[in-house]
Amino acid sequence: MTELQHTPLHAAHLALNARMVDFGGWDMPVNYGSQIDEHRAVRTDAGMFDVSHMRVVDFEGDAVRKFFKHAIANNVDKLTTPGKALYSCLLNGNGGVIDDLIVYYFSETNFRVVVNAGTAEKDIAWFGQLNAEGKFNLSITPRRDLAIIAVQGPNAREKTWQVLPDTRAQTQDIKPFNAAVFPSTQYGELMLARTGYTGEDGFEIVVPATQVEALWNALAAAGVKPAGLGARDTLRLEAGMNLYGQDMDENVSPLDAGLAWTVDLKTERDFVGRSALEANGSKANFVGLVLIKENGKAGGVLRAHQKVVTQHGDGEITSGTFSPSMQESIAFARVPTGVAVGDTVQVVIRDKQLPARVVKLPFVRNGRVLVELS
Numbered sequence: 001m002t003e004l005q006h007t008p009l010h011a012a013h014l015a016l017n018a019r020m021v022d023f024g025g026w027d028m029p030v031n032y033g034s035q036i037d038e039h040r041a042v043r044t045d046a047g048m049f050d051v052s053h054m055r056v057v058d059f060e061g062d063a064v065r066k067f068f069k070h071a072i073a074n075n076v077d078k079l080t081t082p083g084k085a086l087y088s089c090l091l092n093g094n095g096g097v098i099d100d101l102i103v104y105y106f107s108e109t110n111f112r113v114v115v116n117a118g119t120a121e122k123d124i125a126w127f128g129q130l131n132a133e134g135k136f137n138l139s140i141t142p143r144r145d146l147a148i149i150a151v152q153g154p155n156a157r158e159k160t161w162q163v164l165p166d167t168r169a170q171t172q173d174i175k176p177f178n179a180a181v182f183p184s185t186q187y188g189e190l191m192l193a194r195t196g197y198t199g200e201d202g203f204e205i206v207v208p209a210t211q212v213e214a215l216w217n218a219l220a221a222a223g224v225k226p227a228g229l230g231a232r233d234t235l236r237l238e239a240g241m242n243l244y245g246q247d248m249d250e251n252v253s254p255l256d257a258g259l260a261w262t263v264d265l266k267t268e269r270d271f272v273g274r275s276a277l278e279a280n281g282s283k284a285n286f287v288g289l290v291l292i293k294e295n296g297k298a299g300g301v302l303r304a305h306q307k308v309v310t311q312h313g314d315g316e317i318t319s320g321t322f323s324p325s326m327q328e329s330i331a332f333a334r335v336p337t338g339v340a341v342g343d344t345v346q347v348v349i350r351d352k353q354l355p356a357r358v359v360k361l362p363f364v365r366n367g368r369v370l371v372e373l374s
Contacts, residue, residue: 199239
């Protein structure tokens with residue numbers, strides 16, 4: 001049996017009596033007690049997640065912009081201001097999603113990428129292959145010396161500034177999907193990015209691994225509630241944010257995963273996977289579902305891999321859960337192209353077909369439920 005990997009915050013999780021689970025080969029906290037309380041803390045105040053299992057990768061070289069124009073589906077020409085970030089898919093030649101990631105622009109010779117934990121080694125190998133094939137001559141450096149804390153919620157930035165007061169002036173007016181680097185703080189060099197995976201405001205803080213536990217404890221002392229993978233999943237699903245390996249993978253086009261907005265087909269730029277996307281087009285709709293209650297009660301909970309029966313053919317739920325914010329069962333589903341928002345479909349749960357309403361994503365953002373509940 002392969003031994004599970006530990007983040008630099010592993011001891012801190014154990015000290016908080018976290019319930020630990022195997023998450024893609026990492027021993028990670030699923031909750032510290034009440035998953036619902038952790039979810040609500042992020043929606044109403046501030047919570048924090050250890051996301052140090054994700055990998056920071058730095059790219060340096062004269063051709064770094066040219067490399068990313070070729071390597072990813074979104075257009076890095078949008079990145080002109082230092083610290084600006086871009087969400088994109090990394091595709092294979094068939095247009096399937098190798099990973100979804102965030103690219104940060106620091107200078108014309110220095111970009112940074114944060115990739116998912118489960119795909120990190122595969123991503124890095126793919127970057128290396130593209131670098132060699134295109135003779136871009138980049139230096140690609142996986143940063144195993146860094147950790148990441150995501151502080152999320154309506155009070156997340158204010159509580160971060162309580163702990164890191166010297167970062168307030170530079171980040172007070174920073175817009176979403178921008179980052180600032182602080183070369184010298186009491187916790188070493190930090191990157192504060194106004195990004196996240198919860199549908200709430202906040203920062204993702206990249207910090208030296210040797211300093212991350214001290215920063216975590218300081219944030220906790222400032223009233224930021226530790227939260228685990230359980231709350232992270234319900235929050236991201238409410239917010240309409242895909243999970244790699246469930247909602248898309250190497251066999252799924254971003255056009256069939258609700259990610260067409262991240263794919264640049266307007267410019268003439270030739271990126272990996274473009275020809276396949278253009279040849280195949282979109283073959284499915286990616287929608288939200290809300291299970292319809294009958295006599296005030298839901299007959300089950302929407303879960304991944306349940307079959308969705310529609311008048312246009314069958315589809316499948318990719319992610320599903322019970323929403324703490326909505327008190328409803330919700331899901332993402334990949335369905336035939338004829339299915340539209342407002343339709344009623346049937347979901348097979350325990351051999352019964354239960355009705356669900358097709359809705360526009362996201363369900364919840366910035367603490368507000370965006371779906372009308374009947």
